Amino acid sequence: MTPARRLRPRSLRSRLVLIAGLLATCAVVLCQIAGLTVVRTWLTDQVDDRLTHFRPPTGVYRYIADGGLLRRPTTDTTLPSDYRVFFYDQRGRLLDSALGDSDTPGPRLPRNAADLHLTAGRPGTLAAEESSGSEWRVITYMGPDRMRAVVALPLDTVDGATTKLLWVSLALGIAVAGGVVVLGNVAVRLGLRPLTRVERTAQRITEGALELKVPVPDPDTEVGRLSLALNTMLDRLRTALHRTETSERQLRRFLADAGHELRTPLTAIQGFAELLLDEPRMSDERRHEAHTLLNQNAERMSRLVDDLFLLARLGESPHPHRETVDLLSLAADAIATTAVRHPLRGITLEPLGTARAGHDPDLDIVETTGDPYQLAQVVGNLLANACTHTPLSARVRVRVGAACAGEHGLGADRPGRVGVGPPQAPGTPLCVVEVADDGPGIEPGQAARVFDRFYRAEALGTDATPGTGLGLAIAAAIAQAHDGRLELDTRPGAGCAFRLLLPAPCPAPDAPHETQDPGCATGVSAGRR
Structure with a gap:
């Protein structure tokens, strides 16, 4: 691992505090630099204003031209201020005569005026004679007889103010950075407290507490x-x-x-x-x-x-072969096959509405789509189950018809009913095959398990052969594969009814069909039996 990666903070809180501290420090440094620049520029402008308002009188030039002050200036020539005035003669040579305090080093002036590189009447900056001295702000004026005067003011006050302000800025920057780190750590810790709770809960969940839920502080926030x-x-x-x-x-x-x-x-x-x-x-x-x-x-x-x-x-x-299947013929064939195996059984084929209507409706051809062999096995398994678990005296009725989901509770979950497959939406056209008996019925505890694999109730029929316990499980699987539903309604002591519900196909636009209910189309053809 590289040293940079080793020093990089790993926690999100440390990273946020570090980023906030760096940003705050950079902001303070930039503000202080801008402030220092503005203050130094303003102070320098003040010095320039003083320089432009000071102009040596004409008499001084004449006095210098007449040979005055050719020796080193004395205290009598010292100006009562921090101004320094230097002169160049007509040939551009720097004269030793100067006005101002000569005890402190002045600006570093060239011996020849041609090397001065200053524009007359415009202030400029020159270094001091000694490297440790402050810089000077100077301005030149043209005098009579091509003489030139150089007026200078030291920048020590500007440098002093700027240095003090720099140290104050550094102290303030350090204080701000430290405060941002301390207070930012507290603020980030408080702000990340919901995320910390999420982290702790997730850790407990990973340890095996799967029943826990992550607390939701505010659904409008990121956390x-x-x-x-x-x-x-x-x-x-x-x-x-x-x-x-x-x-x-x-x-x-x-x-x-x-x-x-x-x-x-x-x-x-x-x-x-x-x-x-x-x-x-x-x-x-x-x-x-x-x-x-x-x-x-x-x-x-x-x-x-x-x-x-x-x-x-x-x-x-799960997707069986599909073709048009006549459920009425399929039920009749299943009854014939079951009658061969159980010759003493009384099995009848009736319309679906017989148990509910006051008159005997006719048998209608009910067509759906699906695998005819698998659907025949469903009806055969339901008949075999009725013959196996009911006495010989019990009658078995097979009812075939079309209806809509919701009629008389068809296709819906309700108390006392066991269903395999999702409930049908009310009004959905259905094809129905019902196998009902008037035997002893099934107890509720047993009814909840009749569709389980290898579950077998006590056989009551004398002509019954032991089954495998898979018949109803196979019937339920076939019904679900056909997008249908298998229901059981039972009343202990009053028989039970197994009901196969299959979706009715949509009739062709020009195909003749009848509708038992104006609210739904049932896919029942016009033929009668």
């Missing part, structure tokens, strides 16, 4: 705006950390649940395989039973792996 920006950054950082921690917890729980779910069928397959190997002479009936259980556990593990792969694919590719 206040900095504090607001830091608080906004801290809020985003806390949110990101919370999301990261939540994601890590979910990932650990997901891996643990996946390992547990895969371990169960793998253990069963391993056990029955060892049984077949250890007892090659077992009866055909027991062998068939072992083969059947092996096949069931293999299918269960295959379904689990397929569901996990689908969830991973939905996470990596």
Whole structure:
């Protein structure tokens, strides 16, 4: 490290005080220099004024020309002032005759008037005869017979006043610089106190106190705006950390649940395989039973792996393939497939308004855009969930229709409802597929977890096969990938209803369409079934 860098102050407060001290010192020095210049010029002008108002009388020239004062001047020729008068004769030679005090060294005059280099009637400055003496201010006058007189005044009073003023200025400058450093240090410390509090709070936050917030003294100041920006950054950082921690917890729980779910069928397959190997002479009936259980556990593990792969694919590719999908036909196909697996179930297909209207409306073709295979899986998972967790006596109704968000609370959060996906803005046209049952319903504590991965409630249907606990999680992920929403309304003891809400496509300008509500367009075609 260089000496300059070693001596450079590191703290902001020291730098501000140093800069303020240097600026104040420079300002004082410049002002004092300007003052000294003005005072010296004014005093010199006073001396020049005295010189221009003093002119040797004509008789002195005649007296000098007649040979007077050819010897060294005596006290009788001393002027009662600090004036000094010197003479040059007709040939331009400096005469020894002079008027004034001869005890002090006078100006350094040349022996020849031609070397004087002074303009007649205009003051000039000459050095003293001795180097330690003060300078002289001189002026020349032309006398009779080409004689010349040089009138001089010393500048010792000017130099004395200027020197005293210089020392006063230096003392004042030092005092001002010291005062600026001391008082500036106090002022800067007080001014930077809010920034110091911000610094201390930031230091505590870096030590782990993430719940703290930076104090905002005044939002209209630079420190206040900095504090607001830091608080906004801290809020985003806390949110990101919370999301990261939540994601890590979910990932650990997901891996643990996946390992547990895969371990169960793998253990069963391993056990029955060892049984077949250890007892090659077992009866055909027991062998068939072992083969059947092996096949069931293999299918269960295959379904689990397929569901996990689908969830991973939905996470990596959130934008599914889109094409026009007829939700009414899709629901009818899902009901037919579910009826094959659950032949004793009573599943009906109804219009959406059946539960609310006093009459039976017709089934309308409801079209939306999306991946038909993924949407079919959503409806199939909802039907499988209803058949698995309700008794055989419970009826399952599939309702398909179009509505606007906000009608009868559709698409909005409210007490007793669990929703996955953001709420829909009121008046937004929606395509709705609802799977409702009149079974025992779901308790509120369980309802809050039904969309979690690997969460499984108790199966009540006698024709139910154990699931993987991923059906509703897959349905929620597909709904969100289609910019939709999955809702659950439940009333313990009175059944529950799962509702898939998808955005309705905007109809073409010339395409025929019907509108169930004048306030929104619903993308329902004119066909009837």
